[in-house]
Amino acid sequence: MDILSASFVSFLAAAAIVCFTPGPDMLYVMSFGVSQGRRGGVSAAAGVAAGMAAHAVLCAFGVSLLVSRYPVLLSAFKVVGLVYLVYLGVSIIRDKSDMAVSTVRARQDYRRIAYRAMLVNLANPKVIVFYVAFLPQFTSTSGWPVPVQLLLLGAVFVAIGFAADAGVGLVSGALAERFSRDKGLARKVNIGCGVVMFALAGVLALDI
Template identity: 30%
Template sequence: MTTMLGIQHYDAFLLACIALNLTPGLDTFYILARSGREGHAVGLGAALGINAGCVVHTLAAVLGLSALLMTSAVAFAVLKYLGAAYLAWIGLRMLLSRQHERRPTQTRGTGFAAAFRQGMLTNVLNPKVALFYLAFLPQFVSLHAVHPQLGLLVLGASFIGTGLSWSLVLAMAGGHIHRLLQRKPQVGQWMDRICGAVLLGFGLKLAFQQRS
């Protein structure tokens, strides 16, 4: 099967996936922030949303849409600034939120949906992630294979599988943090400020990134 799909060095690919997923970044922080503020159920929504974004990037890489970001400075800039603005908006909302506005028992369902939507958008609107998929996946697929596109899909699904597993661990860890913060509301309020500042920082960093 791997010969027909053109997949090469699959074991090395899986090791690289694990290493990349364990490396802290925006996705890691976002899952911990949402689950730490609202519990592991909302963290699960964030994890699923981020990995849904990875599905979009995988399909874009297979269809060649990601190549547009590499060749078009305008397309890259538009997506980059949209993503930066969205991260900055989330960060500012957390910075300006007040303790009495946080009511997890009343907003648990909407919290899950919001975390999924935000997680997916922060991932989809990051052009660096799209270029990563375009550059990383083809290294492990022979272009002379019978079905190289299917090979890219299998690799993308494998990357998402390892990423989702780690994301679920982060969501559960954030749930433990949430239970601790419930006993100390003032600490939770400071966590909102810190998380908001970090997300705002990620947005500013994305705004100044260049194509490589």
């Protein structure tokens, strides 16, 4: 594969369209940008990117293909993802703190946000199937070994996805921080973000 080839240019265009089209990951990042500020949004974006990177590695070495061929494993991933999203929704709604977060607490919370976002992305079976179906289309039998091509394509896709999600996290976080002193609004935001998690879980449940 040549990075100057028409195939790679087509991949960049397709990846940009996929990554900048609003979807569950972007909505997830937005919910944390609104509830935790810009750093919270970017942390969630980083977690999603970490999950995407793991999927890219799994795809490159065939693990994702193996999982996608066994419906039982896919169903297990769906159940895990559904339960975790419900848990997050309940946790967010029960949080009655305001939007203002101290520096000490923020560092710990941001790591937790990134970790949670990574788990949610890893537990999404649609991402597994997407990587198996999408990335191999842009590989070539000539040039670099196919696993290397898949890793490169995966890395580029992760970078584009992170840029899109981080942008959403920054914008939603900046808007939320303008109203950070309104404790009543903060409570409503938490409830709204919790409902978002329930909605994402509902979407996942429809495919089980």
